[in-house]
Amino acid sequence: MNTRFLETLVVLSRLKSFRETAQVLHTTQAAASQRIAALEDELGVFLVDRSHRTLTLTPVGEQVVRQAERMLALERELKRATQPDAPPAGRVRIGVIETVVHTWLTPLIHGLTRRFPAVDPDITVEPARNLREQFRQHKLDLLIQNDPVEEAAGNVELEVTPLSRFPIRWIARPDVWRTQDMLTLEDLERIPVLTYVRTSSPHAHVRALFAGRETEPRICSFPSVQSIVQLVKEGFGVAAIPPIFVQREIEAGDLKLCEGPALPALVVTVTRPRESSPAVAAIGTIIRQVVGSYCKTAGPPWAIDLQAEAGSA
Template identity: 60%
Template structure:
């Protein structure tokens, strides 16, 4: 039996459409439909209920997906067992939030090239929400981000590596910072508040501070960390970001770290599927090593390792 057909069925069951399956497997939609039809001919049963507009599997299809996943796992184990000393090799599609790009992505890329030159890294930078969707649809092999990933909670199907915590603080130009004392909610209501994208947990934490107040804060959301930093440098508003991003500005006095309402830290983790390839596992392990070294060089009040 063609394992490529089995992989197609497993991906189709996961993403729920022929179009998305074609994108994940880098094939045409017609090729995906033909693979499923060939598999149905091999098994002698219908796997997909074609009478519904929304794609659903038949009962036989549901059972076939479970068995197909087992066969794919066994094939992967067989290949690994026959070449136990082979170095990790192949493409790894890594998705990361921009906070990673600004901190330790470059050291990771350099060290990966030195340690595992046969691994080809394909990097996507996006919001945590979009990365979640890409990993769920198997468009990514490894994701490094800061929000809880629901499919991995209480599941043994994912490999989750906690990496570090970025402390979140209020950052402003000196003229927007209070001369003495801490920022109050009343003061924060009078200026634009700069933070991450609308779907991010830091944005939700900032908004939650004002839940019981009568006025709506002016929260400006940006998926680009660089945009936030430039605007706070220009004095447009007060930012809720990790101070490690603007360490040079804080050291020079161009920006000031302000005391104010406490914000939860950003918890960064690396997540892959449990059955990931050796190349993905090696990349995830090296990521943890790089983050450990990065944290050792930073102010422990701003960045804390979690492993």
């Protein structure tokens, strides 16, 4: 029995789409459909219910999927047992938020290339909400983002590791906020506030400050940190972002940290299945090392290594 056909069935059961299954497996939609048809012929049963517009598996198909998952897991264990000293290899799909791109993603790629050259990282950069959905659909092997992963709570099959904490502060050009006084909510209602996309937790935290107030603040949402930085450098409003993105501008006096209403920090975590391939586990190891080194170099209050913090507690 061809394990590629079993893998196709398992992925199809999760995504409910031949098109998306083909994309995940890097094949064509026709090839994915042919694999399922060949598996049905071999088993002598229908695995996919083709009588509805929405793709579903037959009851027998559901049973086969459970057995297929066990067989694929045994295949992985067999390969590890017969090649215990083989270096990690293969493609690993990694979803990261833009905060990681502008902080420690480059050191991660360099470290991975040096330590595990046979591992091929496939990077997807999107807002956290989009990445979580892709992770749920098993389109990502590693999820690096800043919001809670709901299905991870109490789930022994998923491992969530806190990596780093980036404080979020109010940042403006000195001529936009000239005084040394603390920014009040009344001030922020008169100035455009720049922050992350509407679906992000930083945006929700900013909006929560104004709950119950009569005046609606002008909160400008952007998917790109670089867009926020560029606008605040040009004197447009006040940004609510981690100051590490503009550390040089702050130290040069082109931008300033403004005291104001406190905002929760942005906490970055990495989530992966506990039963992962050696390549996924290898990247997890490199991530922890790279984050520790990056936070040590940046130093507080710019970035805090949560692993070191937990170890000293």
